[in-house]
Amino acid sequence: MPMRTLTLAMNVSLDGYVAGPGDDLGWGVPSDELFQFWSDRVGSTGLALYGRRIWAGMNAHWPTADRQPGATPAHITYARRWRDMPKVVFSSTLSTVDGNARLVTGDAVAEITRLKAGDGGPMDIGGATLAAAAMRADLIDEYVLVTHPVLVGGGTPFFPTLDRRVDLTLAETRTFPGGVLLTRYATRR
Template sequence: MRRIVLMSGVSLDGYIEGPDREIDWHVVDDELHRHFNELIAGMGGILSGRVTHQLMADYWPTADQDPANSGTVAEFAAIWREKPKIVYSRTLERAEWNTTVEHEVDPDRVAALKAEPGGDLVLSGAELAREFLRLGLVDEFRIYVHPVLIGRGKPLFPAGDLRMGLRLTETHRFGNGVVLLRYELSEPAN
């Protein structure tokens, strides 16, 4: 059975973006990009919220056509275009680039997706992650902690009533100081 993997970059103080949606503090070098390329290439699909999907769709479909982008960046553009994607949005009616639009998170439909053959499904976007967590649909966390404090912005995990026991399954330090923390659930959410 496929798993839902919440994957996100965060500042050391837990933010996924600054107060003006800036992510220029993300430290992505060739080593980390190569890691992302290998990881996403093996995934069965990408699940994202509208904002995250539109940010990706504004850049990645043609990123490999820019002569300034080569190597791992150009490689990721091809991976992203071909990967099946589901965008969860109440406002979008359609999306391009191998993308299906879902208007709500339906646990039965997610269970059916997980039962399909293929690789795990990567989940991104703070609002969508919050809904998947609330519904107990996340199986694994891959959190990439960037070596920066930004002080304020949008947290990956906002304050709330959700409590989950986690088991650390992997850590990896990249040369640029980013640290991967990989967790699986050790007890159900409550």
């Protein structure tokens, strides 16, 4: 029986961090071409799984970004796609979420396992803590690293410490302006 695929796709510094010291994300500003890649990805995602912090950041901006002064056509499209995309937010501290999202306060691994076994389109996962739990449980089918040519020296790592090896197969490479490199790997099972 086919299962839904789960992909971890995030910006990462060359030294392996998704956020620099103090949660700095300023180094990951996308070119127009990279922004279009992320927008198309949101448009094709059947369900997004978010940890609390990435949810808070995304939900603070994108629900109304298309109505802000100076919003570009690309930002308007992304905002609409993001609002329309179903989302599950995993948090033990939030009591509610809004928009096209539902909250899960219990066992994230059990819920992700249940969602993977269900019907629907591909799923993306975001947030270092949530992604780490899914990695440790061998639930990630694909890793998409969008590597920026910067060394941030510390912060939040893309990969947590794992207690076993995970073999991967290179599925795609793509370059973007500014020396940004996308590498997509499929988990070998």
